[in-house]
Amino acid sequence: MPGQSWARSSPSGDVDGKILVAYASHGGATAEVAAEMAAALRERGLTVEVRSVDEEPLIEGYRAVLIGSGVRHGTWLPEAIDFVAKNQQRLTCLPVTAFCVYGEDLTDDSASRRRREGYLDAMRLLVKPVEEAFFRGRLERRKTGRFAPEWMLRLTSGIHHRRRKDVRAWVRRWNRPG
Secondary structure (H helix, E strand, O other): OOOOOOOOOOOOOOOEEEEEEEEEOOHHHHHHHHHHHHHHHHOOOOOEEEHHHHOOOOOOOOEEEEEEEEEEOOEOOOHHHHHHOOOOHHHHOOOOOEEEEHHHHHOOOOOHHHHHHOOOOOEEEEEEEOOOEEOOOOOOOOHHHOOOOHHHOOOOOOOHHHHHHHHHHHHHOOOOOO
16 A cells, blocks of 8 residues: 555564665566665665575565566466465565566556556455566567567656656655555
8 A cells, every 4th residue: 555654663573674685587678667666775874685586585584575477378477376386374474575677568557557556456365565567678679579569668658767767756656565
């Protein structure tokens, strides 16, 4: 829930704990968003660790977790869902923020917004995030093959700089734990 205060200690009583930014990335855009998010959070004076879910980071010792994934076929990547499922019990005791990096549903009409919100449906069945964020990704010909229309590649080619600004703007609004 945006606006909810995270001014509480972790279940272990660790009020000075780190924040974990965990991510699953197929083409690298989500890893870039996670790194940018962590850099901006560090600038706010927070201790942040960035880890791929493929590394299977332990959830112990963190006061909050931000989990993000790229989107494929309208949902998070399987490895992100698996990470949340494996850590469900611990994650339900922590403030969790979920973020998506997407290359579909790029317009701001209500149908696209509804589809974007649906990207987190599988994750929400496991853990209820206190905040959610959605960032535009990018399409690359080498990842999409020859079937990606040229107009789609042009549409997403300039998103990197805007995405960085969007991530930093989101971090400024994010409710700092503690």
